[in-house]
Amino acid sequence: MKRLLFVSALLLAGCGYDGKYRYECQDPENWEKSECQRPACQVDGACPDTLLGFDPSQNTVSIEPLPVEEIVTP
Numbered sequence: 001m002k003r004l005l006f007v008s009a010l011l012l013a014g015c016g017y018d019g020k021y022r023y024e025c026q027d028p029e030n031w032e033k034s035e036c037q038r039p040a041c042q043v044d045g046a047c048p049d050t051l052l053g054f055d056p057s058q059n060t061v062s063i064e065p066l067p068v069e070e071i072v073t074p
Contacts, residue, residue, distance in 0.1 A: 026051050 018044035021027045025046045036038060041047035049055040 023051055028056070031056055 025048050
């Protein structure tokens with residue numbers, strides 16, 4: 001029974017993924033198209049910055065390094 005459940009879970013995990021974006025404006029290749037530019041994309045809320053949570057046209061990604069603690073051994 002456990003084996004059947006495991007195999008079923010593996011099969012269902014791969015179902016439905018076709019490698020495409022849910023919205024056309026999520027695809028980086030479509031960001032410059034007119035339907036992905038404001039004000040056209042505001043009608044249905046499909047602007048890239050709305051879908052992604054950041055403005056991809058600014059190309060500014062800031063990566064802050066994590067603080068590192070030094071371990072001093074006597």
